[in-house]
Amino acid sequence: MQNQQVLIDSLPDGKLSASNYRIVDTPAPEPGDGQVLVQTMAVAITAGTRAGLQGSASYAGAPQAGRVMNASGVGEVLASNASGFKVGDRVTAPTGWQQLSVHNVEQLELIDPGHDPLHYLGPLGINGLTAYFGLLEVGQPKADETVMISAAAGSVGHMVGQIAKLQKTKVVGVCSSLAKGEVLMSNLGFDAVVNYRDANFRADLKQATPEGVDVYFDNTGGMILGSALFRLNVGGRIACCGVVSQYDTAQPEPGPRGIPGLLVNKRITMRGFLVFDFAEHYARARKQIHGWLNSGEMTSLTDQIAGLEQAPEAFVDLLAGGNVGTRVITLDR
Ligand SMILES: NC(=O)c1ccc[n+]([C@@H]2O[C@H](COP(=O)([O-])OP(=O)(O)OC[C@H]3O[C@@H](n4cnc5c(N)ncnc54)[C@H](OP(=O)(O)O)[C@@H]3O)[C@@H](O)[C@H]2O)c1
Numbered sequence: 001m002q003n004q005q006v007l008i009d010s011l012p013d014g015k016l017s018a019s020n021y022r023i024v025d026t027p028a029p030e031p032g033d034g035q036v037l038v039q040t041m042a043v044a045i046t047a048g049t050r051a052g053l054q055g056s057a058s059y060a061g062a063p064q065a066g067r068v069m070n071a072s073g074v075g076e077v078l079a080s081n082a083s084g085f086k087v088g089d090r091v092t093a094p095t096g097w098q099q100l101s102v103h104n105v106e107q108l109e110l111i112d113p114g115h116d117p118l119h120y121l122g123p124l125g126i127n128g129l130t131a132y133f134g135l136l137e138v139g140q141p142k143a144d145e146t147v148m149i150s151a152a153a154g155s156v157g158h159m160v161g162q163i164a165k166l167q168k169t170k171v172v173g174v175c176s177s178l179a180k181g182e183v184l185m186s187n188l189g190f191d192a193v194v195n196y197r198d199a200n201f202r203a204d205l206k207q208a209t210p211e212g213v214d215v216y217f218d219n220t221g222g223m224i225l226g227s228a229l230f231r232l233n234v235g236g237r238i239a240c241c242g243v244v245s246q247y248d249t250a251q252p253e254p255g256p257r258g259i260p261g262l263l264v265n266k267r268i269t270m271r272g273f274l275v276f277d278f279a280e281h282y283a284r285a286r287k288q289i290h291g292w293l294n295s296g297e298m299t300s301l302t303d304q305i306a307g308l309e310q311a312p313e314a315f316v317d318l319l320a321g322g323n324v325g326t327r328v329i330t331l332d333r
Contacts, residue, residue: 001028006097006311008065012053014250016319018312020053021069029102036085036103038075040095040308044121045071045315045327046155047219050247059274068096069311072126074117075101076333085110092120097311099331115290122300122326123159123289126275130241131159132285133278135217136167138239138271143168145214148205148231150196150224151244153180155326158188160217162298165189169215172208174224176321183324188299196224205231212236220245226256232268240272248319301325307332 002025009022031037049070052060060070073095077085082105085091090111095101111117115124122128134156141147147164151157152173161184164171173184173193181193192208194201205227212233218225222245228238246252263270278285292298303323305314311329318327 001100002026003028003098003100004308005068005099006308008053008063008067008069010065011063012248012250015248016050016053016316018316021312023309028100031079031081031102034082034104036077036082036091036105036108037079038073038091038093038095038101038103038108039078039333040073040075040099040101040331041090041117041333042121042328042330043071043073043095043097043308043311044125044127044155045311045318045323045329046127047151047244047247047318048242050244050315050319051242054247054250054252056243056247056252059276068098070094070096072121073101074111074120090117092125097308097329099308118302118304118328119293119300121328122155122302123293123298124286127155127326128159128289128300129278129282129285130275131156131163132289133275133281134239134241134273135160135163135215137278138273139215139217139237141167141169141215144170146170146172146209146211147215147217148172148174148209148213148228149217149219150174150228151219151242152190152193153184153324154219154244155323156241157217157219158184158301158325159298161190162188162292164215164217166292166297170211172205172213174205174220180321180324183301188301202227215239217241218243221255222246222253223256226258229256229258229262229268232262232266234266236266236268238268238270240270244319303327304330306330 051057153175184190213231216228221243
């Protein structure tokens with residue numbers, strides 16, 4: 001049995017390109033004592049892994065060519081030398097971009113047979129938990145406040161908006177097109193959406209937030225963060241989740257002007273977080289998110305592409321804004 005893998009062939013010098021990857025076939029790995037062999041069903045394509053390639057994600061370690069591209073995945077147990085996992089079980093695992101992978105049990109989590117495995121790459125996975133804790137614990141929105149979200153049509157963003165609506169807030173999304181905005185407003189209940197690529201962005205943002213912004217969930221940094229700072233109300237909170245506007249380059253821009261002056265004058269709290277900070281509370285969050293999915297109060301948008309060999313192009317396209325919701329690559333089995 002062969003194992004198709006997508007390797008990082010070279011580290012990007014500037015914008016990421018599909019040619020930074022190479023596809024190889026290697027012999028299937030064998031699980032050792034206490035280990036489990038997993039066949040990948042699907043992997044998530046996520047913006048944060050671009051920060052890992054840039055070397056700006058401290059938790060990811062130094063970027064390195066020649067290894068399998070990292071990714072969260074869901075899969076099926078093909079062989080098990082570990083108690084608690086049997087052939088046919090569905091699991092989450094850091095599979096990376098490959099068909100087969102071997103894991104110690106600490107890396108695995110069983111998927112409840114009643115759950116859609118793809119939800120573990122979206123609302124019940126890292127990005128859903130990021131949306132949940134970043135908004136509720138860091139942003140701390142209150143009813144009737146205004147919540148602004150950048151990369152609002154992406155995986156984290158579209159879930160933040162829905163969780164914010166469940167807190168009875170007014171939700172304003174920022175994204176790159178009217179078509180994306182239409183999905184957010186018509187299907188997910190966002191109150192307004194502003195296109196950051198439009199020349200009138202700042203004026204449009206002002207119009208969409210007549211009462212200012214109380215919580216800004218920042219997925220992008222850059223110019224959108226700079227604009228949000230001027231809309232924040234006294235006592236506003238900024239949940240710094242990520243900086244996707246500065247990942248796909250070798251020369252990230254400096255932070256926006258107005259810091260710390262605006263923070264001082266408006267008593268704004270700006271707090272960075274990593275979802276792993278909340279690991280001990282994942283079970284509670286998943287239970288609530290699962291309830292919202294079941295009741296129809298939350299919709300998971302999945303942007304599905306078939307074939308592992310499509311992963312490099314799909315990643316480049318995600319960084320250019322080609323996705324709506326959580327992008328996943330499904331694998332033939
Ligand atoms: N703190 C944590 O623990 C944690 C955990 C997971 C993810 N994150 C962060 O969450 C953010 C979203 O990640 P994701 O996986 O959900 O990705 P995503 O939002 O599904 O995809 C990235 C989106 O970023 C937008 N984008 C790309 N370049 C941009 C630019 N120059 N300016 C503004 N928007 C741009 C694109 O949407 P448009 O079409 O709107 O441009 C694209 O769809 C990232 O910053 C990631 O690092 C943080």
